Amino acid sequence: MKKPTNEFKIGFTVLLALGLLLFGILWGKQVSLSSGSYPVDIRFNNIAGLEAGAPVLVNGVNRGRVTDLILKQESVIVRLAMNTNVTLYTDAHFEISTPELMSNKLVSVFPGISGIKPPAGYIWMGEVPSGMNELMKVSANLVQDVKRLLNVLETTVTNINETAGDPKLRQALIASVHNLELSSQRTLEFISLNEGKFNQVLNNLVSSSDNLRSLLASNTEPINLAIADLNALLSQLNEIAGKINTISTKLETKDGTLGMLINDSTLASELQNTVCDLDSLIQQIRAEGINTHISLFGKKKK
DSSP: OOOOOHHHHHHHHHHHHHHHHHHHHHHHTTOOSSOOEEEEEEEESOOTTOOTTOEEEETTEEEEEEEEEEEOSSOEEEEEEEETTOOOOTTOEEEEEOSSTTSOOEEEEEOOSSOOOOOTTOEEEEEOOHHHHHHHHHHHHHHHHHHHHHHHHHHHHHHHHHHHTOHHHHHHHHHHHHHHHHHHHHHHHHHHHTHHHHHHHHHHHHHHHHHHHHHHHHTHHHHHHHHHHHHHHHHHHHHHHHHHHHHHHHHHTTOHHHHHHHHOHHHHHHHHHHHHHHHHHHHHHHHHOOOOOOOSSSOOOO
16 A cells, blocks of 8 residues: 655645634534524614624624615615524514724624514614714714814914914024023022022911911900800881881971971071070069969958
């Protein structure tokens, strides 16, 4: 019997390596060779860019792929090749999703729990997440905004370069930076020279704060009493103000003699005349005295 030649050994090794590579690829893609597939049709109003060959994930596990896209008048029929070891019920849920923002789309499947199997030729209704279209629109708008921003930034950089190239402006900037450095240096020198004074001022502030705190703590009761007395005084002032308001009201309403004297001009005039007559009488009495003829029990005999 002839021994295997080197060519046979090399060919066998290559075939074995290819077989292992094919097995690894199929295993990595979770493709089962022991089970076949069956077609599943889902109707979508919009497939949002789904392509044939896209994977089908059942509860996150790869169990099929998209085999065909059938365009209808108002919808799209997406045909799947589903592994036979997956059982779909009438309440199964199909959704087109994108695991990552820039990745390809796939079909996510929830197989259902009703236990009712659909009849042959049954077509499920699929869903596209409502936020996907809005996200794509927002992404497109964002791209346009970024482009406009880049144009503005480019214009700004160009203007800055043109401005920075002006010799006069460059000299002015250099002078401003130099002046700023001088000001900073002088400020640091001033702080360094007066550091002791600053520390003393801070220490005095701390000491004054401590003294004030101690003073307030040791005189809390007298301060509280003074505040109470002040509140009592304010209360009395409010009471006096109320009484004054009452008197003022009575004077305005002609209540009492004083109110009548203030508001009644006739009575005031008569009272003034009476006072004048009384004053004249007093002056006469002072000048002439008082002559009286008093009879207690009848007339005086002549």
